[in-house]
Amino acid sequence: MAIEEAIINIEETDNDSVCKIPEVEWIPRVDMQFDSEEVAYDFYNEYGGRVGFSIRRKYKNNNRKDGKVTSRNFVCCKEGKRGEDKRDRKTKNRRAETRTDCRARMLIALNVEFGKYIVKDFKDTHNHPLISEDCAHMMPSQRKIKSVQAIDVELAADCGISIRKTFELSSRQAGGRESIGFTKTQCLEDPSFFYAMQLDSSAMITNIFWADSKMISDYGHFGDVLTFDTMYKLVHGNWPVAVFLGLNHHREIVVFGAAFMYDETTDSFGWLFNTFLNAMSHKAPRMILTD
Template identity: 55%
Template sequence: MDNDLSINDVKTSVAIVAEINISENLVAEVVNPIDIEFTPKLNMQFDTEDEAYDFYNAYGGKVGFSIRKDYANKSRKTGNITISKFVCSKQGFRVKDKRDIHTRKPRAETRTSCSVLMQIRYDRKKGKYVVYNFVESHNHPMIIEECTHMMPSQRRISVAQAIDVELACESGVPLGNAFESMSRQAGGRQSIGYTKVDQQNFLRTRDRLDSDEMITNIFWADSRMIIDYGYFGDIVTFDTTYKLVQSNRPFMAFLGLNHHRETAVFELALMYDETANSFAWLFDSFLNAMSGKAPQTILTDQDGAMAKALAQVMPRTRHLLCTWHIMANAQKHVGTIFRNDEGIKSVLSQFMYCYDDKDDFCIQWDVMLRDYNVVGNTWLNNLLGLREK
């Protein structure tokens, strides 16, 4: 046997031995080298709970295990955290899901009831958080140093990476393509420091919070709305014409008709802006609230960002344009062109209700453009491109 083993060979061998020992109900510790200054100690002090968490997370990253916050107690009087407990991510066991019996490939158990933890409590006299309990010994192998940066508690999207993700999203680049491109720039997936799921979660969080971490987009649907949607949600109108007077933020509604031809409200939303990302978040939230049931047909205005989001989130839903919005936009864009007794509404109504044949529609449209001398009108040409809606 060759005695010249590399460090990687040794680490691999140790990890294999550790796994064998655990399978035989023996405890094996495989620990990455760590400086004594990074090891928690009893009575160690921190200014804030976040500072204690970051310290313990850095320690976990160097040793080779991921951490999570198990619980935190708050004072009823002040609302400040008095006791907090950080544990190894393999602590305890996952709660049994009753739906597992219907799952073809249930998730494998990854926890080992590891007892490693660090507990802190607030000392009023010192005005500090003090470590009062620390358990160091694991019952499972550690992650090798080359892979610790991809553990859940260690993954981070840096400011520079966040900017790249946002630019790619706003430019219409698919998230998968953007992730692969950034991975190559970083030297491979193992070096980028986050996963595709982290990237998706970042964009969702960004769409809900502003720079001050305040809520931006919100929607609500009560039980009555959800029940009504189950009965009458085949055709839905998404109305964005309402505005809040003070903040001027879009107030939107998902509406329909019940069996008495009365308006049924399925969902309401208060939005920070009307970007494609915000609309995608809203439509995705709508589907989640309605158990994944998408409407067969949805009627909206001519907003391009909305159309992009609908195609992404509800690809099988037929997207049509609301005639009321078309008329309102026509009055605004070309109302001055049709200043005769008929008016723009009368002219466009013919194309909405009178021509079922495609050839007849196109012939009469060309006649209308020539009669009113608007052959090169951009808005009308764009409207013609949307005639199927």
């Protein structure tokens, strides 16, 4: 009953689909001015990264004489509906639907008199769950590096350093943050990997949990229902191996996290589930299936 008692103690949290954020300088508003269309895009993209959604450019209007953009509409990546699938109708596994006809947008128009782009319309209501800020860097519009980092990549390439090693170095330079709140627990996180260790009174490791960026990203998309068990055990020491599993949109098994446990007590399971929630930005699953 230790697993069941630990699961009951998890406090479920709801994902609010409407942005409720105080008015601050990084939130778009009507009549806000920008020097160029690109500046407006970067501003709205930064806002999307903080709130938890990816953006894209939709339609634009150009001046017929000089071709300059006179208006542009920036929308949420889930805007609109997918058109008819033109692939073979015999296809069994079709692509998952990613559009929800979201109405969130920021419309800008050129003020010819001042030569600046002005926000004419702004809607911040979404009809889909938003991504946590910890995972926002994995969204399509957020996957970019700064100019300084690009220079470092070029210098590393000239010195014969592989791209993989260069990005690993950039990830470490970005730094992590220490997560607190667990007694006798050490928990470190960086942009690409999360792990936590629980220590006993003798400073010996008892439980270990880890999840990489892909696991965290998969949980954000497919973590409504997960399975959990400790059927596997290490040969030496007979330590239980705990695994959080789920299914993606292709009905393939995906791993959300894993742990080595010292024992199968309520305290150990309670620490594990709380650590799992901490790694997943406190997004609780709707259902947990266990043996």
